[in-house]
Amino acid sequence: MENNTQKNILVITILVTIFSIYNLSIYTSNKKGKVIQLSxxxxxxxxxxxxxxxxxxxxxxxxxxxxxxxxxxxxxxxxxxxxxxxxxxxxxxxxxxxxxxxxxxxxxxxxxxxxxxSTGFYPNTNAIIKPNGWVDIKYKNEK
Ligand code: HEC
Known part of the structure; x- marks a missing residue:
C-alpha cells in the first residue's frame, strides 16, 4: 500500500513535469510568423x-x-x-x-x-501534417 502510493506520486510528478515542459515550449515558441502591426x-x-x-x-x-x-x-x-x-x-x-x-x-x-x-493563406492548402502530429503551416510573413 505504502509502496503503491509512492509509485503513484512518482508517475503523477513525471506526467505533470512533461506537461509543463510541453506547454512551456508551445507558448514560448515564436519562430513562425511575425506579429504584424496594422498601419x-x-x-x-x-x-x-x-x-x-x-x-x-x-x-x-x-x-x-x-x-x-x-x-x-x-x-x-x-x-x-x-x-x-x-x-x-x-x-x-x-x-x-x-x-x-x-x-x-x-x-x-x-x-x-x-x-x-499579407499574413497568410486561407484556406491553407500547403499545410503539412508531420508524423509526430505537428502541422507545418505556410505563413506569408515568416521570420
Ligand atoms: C449582408 C451581407 C453583406 C455585408 C454586410 C457585406 N457584404 Fe460584401 N458581399 C456580400 C455578398 C453576398 C457578396 C458576393 C456578391 C457577388 O458575388 O455578386 C459580397 C462580395 C464582396 C466582395 C467581392 C468578393 C469576391 O471575392 O468577389 C468584397 C470585396 C466585399 N463583399 C467586401 C465587403 C466589405 C468591405 C463589407 C463591409 C463594408 C461588406 N462586403 C459587407 C455580402 C455582404
Whole structure:
C-alpha cells in the first residue's frame, strides 16, 4: 500500500513535469510568423469593417458570417485586388448592401484587407501534417 502510493506520486510528478515542459515550449515558441502591426490607415479600415458589419457576411481566415465569400486573400487573388475590392463597396450587388464610403474610407478598407492578406493563406492548402502530429503551416510573413 505504502509502496503503491509512492509509485503513484512518482508517475503523477513525471506526467505533470512533461506537461509543463510541453506547454512551456508551445507558448514560448515564436519562430513562425511575425506579429504584424496594422498601419494607421488599416486600423481605420478595421474600424469600418467592424462598424459596417462586413464580418456578419464575410469571413477572415474562415471566421465570420457565410452570406458572402471569405476575403482573407482577396487582395492578392489574381484578377481581384484593390480596384476590384473598391468596386464592390458602393455598388450594392446581390445580397451585399450598397455602402456610401468616401474614397479615403475605401482606401482604408483596402489597406486593412491588404495587411490581413499579407499574413497568410486561407484556406491553407500547403499545410503539412508531420508524423509526430505537428502541422507545418505556410505563413506569408515568416521570420
Ligand atoms: C449582408 C451581407 C453583406 C455585408 C454586410 C457585406 N457584404 Fe460584401 N458581399 C456580400 C455578398 C453576398 C457578396 C458576393 C456578391 C457577388 O458575388 O455578386 C459580397 C462580395 C464582396 C466582395 C467581392 C468578393 C469576391 O471575392 O468577389 C468584397 C470585396 C466585399 N463583399 C467586401 C465587403 C466589405 C468591405 C463589407 C463591409 C463594408 C461588406 N462586403 C459587407 C455580402 C455582404
Amino acid at each position: 494607421e490607415n488599416a486600423i481605420q479600415g478595421e474600424v469600418l469593417w467592424q462598424n459596417n458589419n462586413c464580418w456578419s457576411c464575410h469571413q477572415l481566415y474562415g471566421l465570420g458570417g457565410y452570406l458572402g465569400p471569405d476575403l482573407t486573400n482577396i487582395y492578392s487573388t489574381q484578377n481581384k485586388g484593390p480596384l476590384y475590392i473598391k468596386s464592390f463597396l458602393n455598388s450594392g450587388i446581390k445580397a451585399m448592401p450598397k455602402f456610401n464610403f468616401s474614397e479615403q474610407e475605401k482606401e482604408a478598407l483596402v489597406s486593412f484587407l491588404q495587411q490581413v492578406d
